[in-house]
Amino acid sequence: MRLTEDARDLFLPAACASCRSAPAAGSGLCADCAADLLALRPLLASTALRTAPPVVAGGPYAGTLAEALNEYKERSRRELAPALGVLLARALAVVTEEVPGAVLVPVPPTRAARRARGFDHVAHACAGLGDLRPVLRARPRPDSVGLSPRQRAAHARASLHAVPRRLAALAALRRPAILVDDIVTTGATLGAAAAILRGAGVHVPAAIAVAAA
Numbered sequence: 001m002r003l004t005e006d007a008r009d010l011f012l013p014a015a016c017a018s019c020r021s022a023p024a025a026g027s028g029l030c031a032d033c034a035a036d037l038l039a040l041r042p043l044l045a046s047t048a049l050r051t052a053p054p055v056v057a058g059g060p061y062a063g064t065l066a067e068a069l070n071e072y073k074e075r076s077r078r079e080l081a082p083a084l085g086v087l088l089a090r091a092l093a094v095v096t097e098e099v100p101g102a103v104l105v106p107v108p109p110t111r112a113a114r115r116a117r118g119f120d121h122v123a124h125a126c127a128g129l130g131d132l133r134p135v136l137r138a139r140p141r142p143d144s145v146g147l148s149p150r151q152r153a154a155h156a157r158a159s160l161h162a163v164p165r166r167l168a169a170l171a172a173l174r175r176p177a178i179l180v181d182d183i184v185t186t187g188a189t190l191g192a193a194a195a196i197l198r199g200a201g202v203h204v205p206a207a208i209a210v211a212a213a
Contacts (some may be wrong), residue, residue, distance in 0.1 A: 047187025058087025
């Protein structure tokens, strides 16, 4: 029961967010799981949609990374942000070699998701990595599990929209924008986000993500 888990966490040291069998250090991970994350290297993610920009991910959505990312998102383990941010930073380094001077545009959660977690998990993970421009907002949308790439794309287009004054300010900078997300699957969300920015004249050469499914 969640109530039992919450009560346990008040009195016992937090378990590692990945293996859950060893006490967590300040990073939210035990030493072995933290080493597993540090051993990951950026990879070029494949997407099902041509509208999505090229995506570099910090690692595959599997093993230690998948467990840690799920705990970060679903149980609001904010202490994991620096460890996940390292993976984003490595992915960003790959991209900025080709696109210097870019700003970062995080993919937003819906209001309900942000309220449940208590924070914007993508923006929190990439804080400090560069010039962050949160110009996008997300309306409620149904769960994408089981949907085709085309259906995912349609829901993403219906959900995402921009804050007009923020988008105008971003366009006025005349700097390229790199989208940031937590997990890339089909690329539907990134494709929809890129379309909004490109429609305002913002160049979107690439995206980065913590993990690639």
